[in-house]
Amino acid sequence: MGSAARLLAFLLLGWAIEVVAERPPSALELFVRPDKGHCIACHRLPDNAGPQTRADLGPALDGRRMREIGKARLRDVLADPTRANPATVMPPFGRHRILDDAEIGRLVDFLHGLP
Numbered sequence: 001m002g003s004a005a006r007l008l009a010f011l012l013l014g015w016a017i018e019v020v021a022e023r024p025p026s027a028l029e030l031f032v033r034p035d036k037g038h039c040i041a042c043h044r045l046p047d048n049a050g051p052q053t054r055a056d057l058g059p060a061l062d063g064r065r066m067r068e069i070g071k072a073r074l075r076d077v078l079a080d081p082t083r084a085n086p087a088t089v090m091p092p093f094g095r096h097r098i099l100d101d102a103e104i105g106r107l108v109d110f111l112h113g114l115p
Contacts, residue, residue: 027110030103037093039107046115058090063114074108 028050031039040051042058059065066074077084079094093099099107 024102024106027106030099030107031110036103037091037098042090049114061111061114063112066111066114071108071112074111075104078104078107 025033025036030036031045032051039058040053040055042055044053044055044060045051046060046062069077077090078099080092081088081090082092082095091098094101094104
């Protein structure tokens with residue numbers, strides 16, 4: 001392989017890695033990632049909405065209940081649940097910077113859209 005071809009391959013590989021690295025994680029990825037709070041460890045999702053577990057430390061999450069709570073309240077709970085319940089074991093994802101505002105927004109949309 002000539003030096004020009006190697007250079008082109010190197011540049012294309014670098015661009016591909018950069019594109020992949022810039023893709024923000026989906027809400028479901030955030031929901032299951034240990035470094036992003038690991039929601040799945042405590043909460044169950046409805047059938048066909050994500051991985052199925054027997055988690056029961058937190059409430060099971062279903063779409064009807066999430067829509068009753070509303071997006072603003074979901075955002076508040078994810079950002080800092082201790083405001084509403086100082087004794088909660090749920091981490092304050094926003095206050096502790098486990099999740100940034102955009103990630104909290106994606107999770108709120110995901111939860112609000114559950115079946």
